[in-house]
Amino acid sequence: MKVALIITLIFVIALPCFAQLTRQDVEQIIQKALEPINKEITAINKEIIAIKLDIAEMKGKMATKDDIIATRQNLGDKMDTLCGVIIGVLIAIIVAILSIIFTPFLKK
Numbered sequence: 001m002k003v004a005l006i007i008t009l010i011f012v013i014a015l016p017c018f019a020q021l022t023r024q025d026v027e028q029i030i031q032k033a034l035e036p037i038n039k040e041i042t043a044i045n046k047e048i049i050a051i052k053l054d055i056a057e058m059k060g061k062m063a064t065k066d067d068i069i070a071t072r073q074n075l076g077d078k079m080d081t082l083c084g085v086i087i088g089v090l091i092a093i094i095v096a097i098l099s100i101i102f103t104p105f106l107k108k
Helices: 002-018 023-061 065-107
Strands: none
Touching: none
16 A cells, blocks of 8 residues: 555656646747747837838928028028118218218318
């Protein structure tokens, strides 16, 4: 009886060691191992989508060749106006200075 009990205990202890993994067990192990990688890939995909949206938004804000030409023409018109105003102010200052200098000579 003792021998049978000892053999039974040995089999009870050793049987889990002889067990084989089923296909489901292997799939679960692989899924658990790949889960962090899947999460990281999902996060990377979200970042890529955000970057694509940013690029699309930037393309909408980019100036075209026609925009640059139109801005350059408007800037040229404004510069011409500014130069005319500066020349007018300088002429007014020169006339004022000359009138101050020559007024005493003209009174004589």
